[in-house]
Amino acid sequence: MAPQKYDFRKIEKKWQNVWKKTEIYKTPDKARGKENLYTSVEFPYPSGNLHTGHWYAFSVPDIYARFKRMCGFNVLFPIGFDSFGLPAENAAIKRGINPRKWTYGNINFMRKQLCSMGASFDWSREVITSDPEYYKWTQWLFLQFFKKGLAYQAETAVNWCPTDKTVLANEQVVDNCCERCGSEIERRRMKQWLIKITDYAERLINDLEKLNWPEEIKEAQKNWIGRSEGAVIEFKIQNSKFKILAFTTRPDTIFGATYMVLAPENSLVKNLESRILNLEEVKRYVEKAGRKTELQRQEEAKDKTGVELKGVKAINPATKEEIPVWVADYVLGSVGTGAIMAVPAHDERDRQFAEKFNLPIVDKPLVGRDEIVKKVGGEKKTQYRLRDWVVSRQRYWGCPIPIVHCSKCGAVPVAEWDLPVKLPPIKDYKPTGDGRSPLAKAEKWVKTKCPKCKSSAERETDTLDTFVDSSWYYLAYLAKNKSRFQIPDSRFKTWMPMDLYSGGVEHTTMHLLYSRFFYKAMHDLGLIPKEVGNEPYAKRLNRGLILGLDGQKMSKSRGNVADPDQYVHELGADSVRMYLAFIGPYNEVGAYPWDPHGILGVHRFLQRVWKLIQNAKIKNQNDNSKLKNNNLERLLHKTIKKVGEDIENFKFNTAISALMILLNEFEKSHELGIKNYEVFLKLLAPFAPHMTEELWQETRNKKQETSIHLESWPKYNPKLIKEDTFTLVIQINGKTRDTVEAPADTTEEEVKKISLGREKVIKHIGFQEPRKIIYIPKRLINIVI
RNA sequence: GCCCGGGUGGCGGAAUGGUAUACGCAAAGGACUUAAAAUCCUUGGCUCCUAACGGGGCUUGUGGGUUCGACUCCCACCUCGGGCACCA
Numbered sequence: 085m086a087p088q089k090y091d092f093r094k095i096e097k098k099w100q101n102v103w104k105k106t107e108i109y110k111t112p113d114k115a116r117g118k119e120n121l122y123t124s125v126e127f128p129y130p131s132g133n134l135h136t137g138h139w140y141a142f143s144v145p146d147i148y149a150r151f152k153r154m155c156g157f158n159v160l161f162p163i164g165f166d167s168f169g170l171p172a173e174n175a176a177i178k179r180g181i182n183p184r185k186w187t188y189g190n191i192n193f194m195r196k197q198l199c200s201m202g203a204s205f206d207w208s209r210e211v212i213t214s215d216p217e218y219y220k221w222t223q224w225l226f227l228q229f230f231k232k233g234l235a236y237q238a239e240t241a242v243n244w245c246p247t248d249k250t251v252l253a254n255e256q257v258v259d260n261c262c263e264r265c266g267s268e269i270e271r272r273r274m275k276q277w278l279i280k281i282t283d284y285a286e287r288l289i290n291d292l293e294k295l296n297w298p299e300e301i302k303e304a305q306k307n308w309i310g311r312s313e314g315a316v317i318e319f320k321i322q323n324s325k326f327k328i329l330a331f332t333t334r335p336d337t338i339f340g341a342t343y344m345v346l347a348p349e350n351s352l353v354k355n356l357e358s359r360i361l362n363l364e365e366v367k368r369y370v371e372k373a374g375r376k377t378e379l380q381r382q383e384e385a386k387d388k389t390g391v392e393l394k395g396v397k398a399i400n401p402a403t404k405e406e407i408p409v410w411v412a413d414y415v416l417g418s419v420g421t422g423a424i425m426a427v428p429a430h431d432e433r434d435r436q437f438a439e440k441f442n443l444p445i446v447d448k449p450l451v452g453r454d455e456i457v458k459k460v461g462g463e464k465k466t467q468y469r470l471r472d473w474v475v476s477r478q479r480y481w482g483c484p485i486p487i488v489h490c491s492k493c494g495a496v497p498v499a500e501w502d503l504p505v506k507l508p509p510i511k512d513y514k515p516t517g518d519g520r521s522p523l524a525k526a527e528k529w530v531k532t533k534c535p536k537c538k539s540s541a542e543r544e545t546d547t548l549d550t551f552v553d554s555s556w557y558y559l560a561y562l563a564k565n566k567s568r569f570q571i572p573d574s575r576f577k578t579w580m581p582m583d584l585y586s587g588g589v590e591h592t593t594m595h596l597l598y599s600r601f602f603y604k605a606m607h608d609l610g611l612i613p614k615e616v617g618n619e620p621y622a623k624r625l626n627r628g629l630i631l632g633l634d635g636q637k638m639s640k641s642r643g644n645v646a647d648p649d650q651y652v653h654e655l656g657a658d659s660v661r662m663y664l665a666f667i668g669p670y671n672e673v674g675a676y677p678w679d680p681h682g683i684l685g686v687h688r689f690l691q692r693v694w695k696l697i698q699n700a701k702i703k704n705q706n707d708n709s710k711l712k713n714n715n716l717e718r719l720l721h722k723t724i725k726k727v728g729e730d731i732e733n734f735k736f737n738t739a740i741s742a743l744m745i746l747l748n749e750f751e752k753s754h755e756l757g758i759k760n761y762e763v764f765l766k767l768l769a770p771f772a773p774h775m776t777e778e779l780w781q782e783t784r785n786k787k788q789e790t791s792i793h794l795e796s797w798p799k800y801n802p803k804l805i806k807e808d809t810f811t812l813v814i815q816i817n818g819k820t821r822d823t824v825e826a827p828a829d830t831t832e833e834e835v836k837k838i839s840l841g842r843e844k845v846i847k848h849i850g851f852q853e854p855r856k857i858i859y860i861p862k863r864l865i866n867i868v869i
Numbered sequence: 870g871c872c873c874g875g876g877u878g879g880c881g882g883a884a885u886g887g888u889a890u891a892c893g894c895a896a897a898g899g900a901c902u903u904a905a906a907a908u909c910c911u912u913g914g915c916u917c918c919u920a921a922c923g924g925g926g927c928u929u930g931u932g933g934g935u936u937c938g939a940c941u942c943c944c945a946c947c948u949c950g951g952g953c954a955c956c957a
Contacts, residue, residue, distance in 0.1 A: 126874070182947095185943065299874090300873050300874055301873095302873095303874095304952045305870090306953095310953070331957065332957060333956090333957065381955080383953075386955090415957075418956095419957070424937065426957085589951080591953095593952080644919070666881085666892085667882085668881065672874090672876095673950090677880085677881075679881070679894065682894055685892095688893095691908095737893095741882090741893075742891095742892085743892095744892055744893080811888080813887075818887095818936095820887095855896085857937090858937050864887050864938085867886085868937050
């Protein structure tokens with residue numbers, strides 16, 4: 085007998101326990117007769133507890149994973165925690181707790197919350213980036229990069245966040261502010277570890293082409309990498325061995341180049357000091373420019389400043405004319421060669437500058453690009469906006485950089501057998517702000533022997549950017565034995581590249597770019613078999629955003645947060661999952677407000693599904709699957725088709741609406757048999773896994789010998805989808821005037837006859853002879869008069 | 870400034886050349902109930918004519934175009950969101 089009440093709390097708990105005990109989502113590396121499919125979502129940061137965004141991120145793609153599993157794929161849908169990093173550390177400091185204690189406490193809590201989603205994660209492959217067995221391999225990879233020259237130390241201008249007291253990568257700076265805390269960035273010169281992502285700039289752009297990614301993500305990455313093609317042209321300096329190298333994308337405008345500009349940072353300014361007549365003035369200008377922040381420079385963009393280097397002249401190699409050389413901060417040291425040929429006739433900025441300082445503006449005709457470059461001895465060059473990735477962080481809670489500094493041997497990698505370099509427990513882990521990591525205070529840990537010459541040496545005390553940890557974690561899921569990175573080639577071949585990776589837009593030019601680079605570099609190092617390719621994610625999906633009740637971004641300070649735990653308690657996890665899937669298409673970057681009434685609608689639907697089992701015929705186990713009602717039969721098969729196709733295309737919203745339509749019809753019918761009921765349950769199973777499992781067992785007399793989630797996806801019969809009548813739309817001059825049901829096999833002649841005979845048609849056209857009649861078979865007739 | 874992606878009822882959205890507004894929410898009316906909640910049934914864009922039955926006109930950001938027919942294709946513009954930007 086069917087239970088009277090939909091006791092979702094009891095049911096959900098029950099099945100979560102059963103699934104855990106029976107490990108039905110544990111994924112083997114190979115399953116007989118099944119193709120592997122790897123789909124994953126960016127793993128969560130253990131911030132404390134799951135919010136609505138996490139539910140949207142994980143429970144909706146779970147629908148896809150479950151569907152694919154039912155379709156016969158061996159589906160890997162793993163989960164882990166991105167557990168190193170600033171936010172956890174800041175939260176721990178705020179509460180006076182050790183970051184490790186705080187992080188692992190959160191992980192334990194969030195694991196339970198994740199289980200409450202009823203998502204089909206394979207927990208046996210869980211990855212935690214702050215575990216020594218994980219970061220051992222982060223360090224190992226860093227050393228492989230180091231040995232290949234892909235990781236190097238250099239004194240560079242860096243982005244310093246005064247609040248978080250650490251440097252940041254360019255990608256982590258938004259509008260000159262820290263991406264995390266919003267503080268304005270300071271420019272500092274510091275010795276830092278960098279990763280040579282710029283070596284891969286060209287491939288990171290070119291290889292986008294073959295990826296099945298949304299165009300807008302590709303475009304955003306292209307813009308970030310910022311390729312510009314041009315030439316470097318040499319301008320000799322009169323009576324000097326020095327020359328100015330200028331990068332230009334418009335070599336064809338060279339005849340109009342009437343002066344040169346050097347960036348204040350350009351070393352030529354120093355080299356030419358002995359020849360500059362107004363040296364004091366130039367020095368003052370350079371110094372002043374150096375003190376300006378990037379933001380100030382930008383703000384002053386309209387009002388150009390600069391000083392001429394008196395006594396210095398350059399030769400335009402095209403015109404052979406002598407032209408003046410200036411130093412001005414509208415030319416940036418970090419772009420191109422840090423020097424330009426100024427063409428005021430063609431460039432808006434050069435024109436502004438020329439007008440202000442009365443420099444000549446010549447509008448010379450353009451010349452062919454390629455010849456002229458050759459003629460003046462220039463060289464074609466492609467320039468990228470992308471900068472190398474600064475990975476040093478002056479913070480405690482991160483992966484230690486496995487390097488030892490020796491006064492004789494320099495920076496020496498830690499021996500492989502000494503990995504991992506464990507993060508030492510220290511009392512005072514607060515950031516110092518003096519540019520040194522708190523790890524510097526762990527004196528015993530810092531003091532070590534040089535791996536090369538064995539004399540006393542010091543450990544590197546900076547830690548790695550968290551984005552390094554997350555650049556390879558999708559491979560760690562494949563390494564079943566957690567203490568080894570070595571993944572057999574065969575496993576790479578069966579799982580990589582990942583079939584579908586979904587995540588947030590905010591990672592477009594961060595995690596997504598870094599991990600593509602990592603994968604390529606690992607590929608080049610021979611760590612990944614060639615056949616697998618050099619791109620980690622075959623398909624990418626950026627999900628939208630769930631807004632608060634007021635249509636604003638959810639935040640505690642605004643007080644518009646919808647707490648998923650509360651809704652799970654009140655309406656059940658199945659309702660929350662299904663509502664989030666119903667709210668809008670998942671494959672578009674939209675923003676959907678959480679509507680507490682909307683979720684009630686989905687909950688009502690599930691309540692009605694629950695009651696459907698009371699339909700007397702369902703209990704008759706001897707029923708044959710054919711529905712007597714042809715229309716209902718047809719609708720059932722159409723729904724099987726539509727739900728499958730919609731899930732495949734991440735249109736979960738329209739899949740659910742199709743299920744709603746089917747339920748509406750099922751409720752009206754009194755001849756619904758057990759077979760059709762079971763088909764319906766299967767179609768609903770990916771969306772409402774707990775309820776469908778319970779009802780499934782109910783129809784199977786509680787034998788529990790199977791799970792609905794291990795059943796196969798229903799097949800539709802194309803013959804049964806065909807309609808035997810159609811609604812003929814009758815238009816006059818393109819306006820619908822009448823409709824009529826007609827048998828599917830009605831001929832064109834018959835359709836015309838029927839249409840012209842309709843009362844409404846006669847009323848409109850009288851006895852006029854139609855000028856033209858357009859007939860679209862089984863759809864519409866348009867009578868033109 | 871350059872490059873992407875959008876704009877459809879009161880709201881989330883559906884329809885990618887063929888009846889615009891599926892499905893859901895909210896709303897209104899009704900049934901059940903002492904009452905409420907829950908549940909069920911009915912209505913459904915705007916507007917005009919009609920006492921009513923009915924019927925006409927308009928409507929997918931704006932204006933043009935292509936077409937028998939346009940939310941859908943083309944051109945121009947407005948506007949919102951995102952990426953890049955003194956990038957040479």
